[in-house]
Amino acid sequence: MDLNGKVALVTGSAQGLGRAFVEILLKNGAKVSLLDVNVPKGEELKAVFDQTYGPEQTIFIPCDVTSEVQLKDAFHKTKEKFGKLDIVCNNAGIANEQDWEKTITVNLNGVIRGTYLAMEIMKQQKEGGVIVNTASVAGLEPLTLMPVYTATKHGIIGFTRAMATASTICKSGVRLNALCPAFVQTNLLDSVIDDDQLAGVVKTMTIDIMKRIGPLNVSEVAEAFLQLVTDESKNGAIMKIEKQGGANYVQFQFNTELKTAPK
Ligand SMILES: NC(=O)C1=CN([C@@H]2O[C@H](COP(=O)(O)OP(=O)(O)OC[C@H]3O[C@@H](n4cnc5c(N)ncnc54)[C@H](O)[C@@H]3O)[C@@H](O)[C@H]2O)C=CC1
Numbered sequence: 001m002d003l004n005g006k007v008a009l010v011t012g013s014a015q016g017l018g019r020a021f022v023e024i025l026l027k028n029g030a031k032v033s034l035l036d037v038n039v040p041k042g043e044e045l046k047a048v049f050d051q052t053y054g055p056e057q058t059i060f061i062p063c064d065v066t067s068e069v070q071l072k073d074a075f076h077k078t079k080e081k082f083g084k085l086d087i088v089c090n091n092a093g094i095a096n097e098q099d100w101e102k103t104i105t106v107n108l109n110g111v112i113r114g115t116y117l118a119m120e121i122m123k124q125q126k127e128g129g130v131i132v133n134t135a136s137v138a139g140l141e142p143l144t145l146m147p148v149y150t151a152t153k154h155g156i157i158g159f160t161r162a163m164a165t166a167s168t169i170c171k172s173g174v175r176l177n178a179l180c181p182a183f184v185q186t187n188l189l190d191s192v193i194d195d196d197q198l199a200g201v202v203k204t205m206t207i208d209i210m211k212r213i214g215p216l217n218v219s220e221v222a223e224a225f226l227q228l229v230t231d232e233s234k235n236g237a238i239m240k241i242e243k244q245g246g247a248n249y250v251q252f253q254f255n256t257e258l259k260t261a262p263k
């Protein structure tokens with residue numbers, strides 16, 4: 001997929017991975033709708049992008065992905081402003097095991113709602129579209145310290161794979177993928193490490209692991225994101241990216257017996 005003239009929407013785009021995803025989309029010629037609950041940071045970033053890419057290439061929409069009204073409105077405003085929607089990245093996420101219900105509503109409900117809103121628009125477009133949901137390695141292997149965060153990321157992967165299969169069966173023209181980074185140097189990672197609520201011995205163990213495998217930087221993950229967005233042959237693929245191992249597609253074991261029609 002050539003990104004020139006394409007229209008994208010990224011949630012959680014005011015900083016961290018979301019900001020990096022927006023930047024690589026802009027660099028490749030796309031117009032981008034930035035959604036974030038952090039309005040000052042979002043407006044500040046919009047001003048930066050206006051300088052580099054011109055005011056017409058982006059729009060910033062204050063949006064809390066846990067609000068159905070706000071998310072619907074943001075998708076509507078994006079379609080109204082740019083006329084179409086080709087790429088959606090449901091990226092907004094938090095790691096808060098104390099307020100675990102909020103973690104579920106942001107990380108899982110927000111991705112599910114964003115996916116459905118994107119499908120509604122894209123399936124009516126001749127050119128379809130692509131949805132990339134930001135999961136995590138924690139969606140493939142549990143994080144001892146963050147069981148609820150782990151559950152949300154496992155949920156994103158299962159949901160995305162199911163939607164991708166349904167999209168193929170219905171010939172909707174929409175591709176769906178999930179991106180699973182290992183540790184990435186962002187505010188989220190810093191907040192987890194600095195969280196003194198986390199258990200001592202397990203925290204030390206996990207931080208040792210983090211130091212050993214090394215955090216990725218956001219631009220490394222953004223390159224993997226771009227690969228998923230532009231490769232039109234990969235509907236349903238789940239991509240894992242680690243500091244040492246780089247980016248690889250995850251192989252899942254299918255129980256073929258489950259796939260045969262009932263006797
Ligand atoms: N940092 C890491 O080690 C990894 C992060 N991830 C995932 O990447 C995604 C982005 O995380 P980071 O860039 O690391 O975090 P970050 O904290 O640097 O950025 C997250 C952005 O999402 C926004 N946000 C949070 N709640 C929101 C809500 N309810 N509505 C709208 N926006 C909201 C924040 O304001 C912030 O701008 C998350 O889904 C996270 O789970 C996945 C693997 C590793």
Ligand SMILES: CCC(=O)/C=C/C=C\C[C@@H](O)/C=C/C=C/C=C\[C@@H](O)CCCC(=O)O
Nearest residue numbers: 136137138141143144145182183189192206
């Ligand atoms: C306190 C340490 C921690 O859990 C940090 C989490 C930070 C970011 C969120 C997440 O998206 C990153 C996950 C990265 C996982 C990488 C490798 C895992 O296999 C480590 C498993 C460590 C464990 O058993 O807890």
